Amino acid sequence: MKPIKVGLLGIGTVGGGTFAVLLRNQEEIARRAGCAITMAMVADKDVDKARAIAGDRVVVTADAYEIVNHPDIDIVVELIGGTGIAKELILKAIANGKHVVTANKALLANHGNEIFAAAQKKDVMVAFEAAVGGGIPIIKALREGLSANRIEWIAAIINGTSNYILTEMRDKGVSFDAALEEAQRLGYAEADPTFDIEGIDAAHKLSIMAAIGFGIPMQFSAVYTEGISKLTREDIRYAEELGYRIKLLAISKRKAQGIELRVHPTLIPERRLIANVEGVMNAVLVMGDAVGQTMYYGAGAGAEPTASAVVADLVDVARMLTADPEHRVPHLAFQPDQLSNTPILPMGQVESAYYLRLRVFDKPGVLADITRILADLGISIEAMVQKEPREGEDWVNLIMLTHLTLEQHVSDAIVKIEALPVVADKVTRIRLEEFN
Secondary structure, eight states: OOOOOEEEOOOOOHHHHHOOOHHTTTTHHHHHHTTEEEEEEEEEEEEHHHHHHTTSSSSSSSOOHHHHHHTTTOOEEOOOOSSSSHHHHHHHHTTOOOOOEEHHHHHHHHHHHHHHHHHHHHTOOOOOOGGTTTOHHHHHIIITTTTTTOOEEEEEEHHHHHHHHHHHHHHHHHHHHHHHHHHTTTTTTTTTHHHHHSSSHHHHHHHHHHHHHOOOOGGGOOOEEHHHHHHHHHHHHHHHTTTTEEEEEEEEEEETTEEEEEEEEEETTTTTTGGOTTEEEEEEEEETTTTTEEEEEEEOOOOOOOOHHHHHHHHHHHHHTTOOOGGSSOTTTTOOGGGGOOOOOGGGOOOOEEEEEEESSOOOOOOHHHHHHHHTTOEEEEEEEEEEOOOOOOEEEEEEEEEEEOOOOHHHHHHHHTTTTTSSOOOEEEEEEEOO
């Protein structure tokens, strides 16, 4: 089989890692793929930087369209990022009959349905293992390794920045702002960390995993998203005292009424493996009806961990080049005409357990007023702790853990509780998942 020629769009951190891994392991890669995979062209606005990395082994250009239009390029690797020019380049490459490998989760979450439809029409492949979980092969696991299963739910820590911040807050007792500042100093967080700390990055990745796990179209706009920026040291400490850890989780569950898609801080029992994923590491927990729970753990970002997934996609595409399009693994695991229109549940219909922290005045009858409101809405309490008042203060923290109940019932209860004259502040609500 003739060598496969690759054109690389963007040679930044991941692009540089991809170039290095492909060059370093070229013999091993050829043995696995059944042919040589060679980097033939690189496009980057910073041509001098690209030449410094690639040397004289490849053609370097500032014009990405030169690669997607080049007749000798078999596979285009898109590592530019964003949803603007990257989308145009990918669609042009597909129109030219070229296969595509991308790590662009934002693009796929927002425009994946259009991109996969275009690829199917042209009988080309779009591979995207690196878009979720960095070096963790979770896309392949969901799409192929677990294909015998009816996936029941997916729960994942898939943003290393937020996980690092929560780890620092728990281990060192520092504030959110201090932990974020340290994450930025170490290069784990961007100067503008909004996508990470507000859960948007995790929501992009969840929409991709849910599409593959449940056979539904990409539906990023339907993901309920709540970040970690409002979490306090107080709640992390109280959760720890109760035997839980707080993680930013991306959760998708199959329910009788529809599919849950949600990203938010979550209490997890400290004995669960996923509760012990620390620092910038990622983990994905998947429940299948046949296999039970499986967990996938590893580096969710970084040059070579992500490059590992990019190059694995190149090998997969090379292996499948001679296969009839009808016999290739579908982009979203299910045959394109078999995708389901199962509705996405609004957050109010999601069922969960809850951690509620109330700041109340230390007076007789307070607890009775609060529990009456909860009882009227069918919310039962599993555990309750009242903290001692601090010196000079006339209010106390009251922490409640509820049994499973509807989100809408909890929202209604919070409105009524906050209206009580004995409640001194807004109620803190954090969802709780046992993963039994």
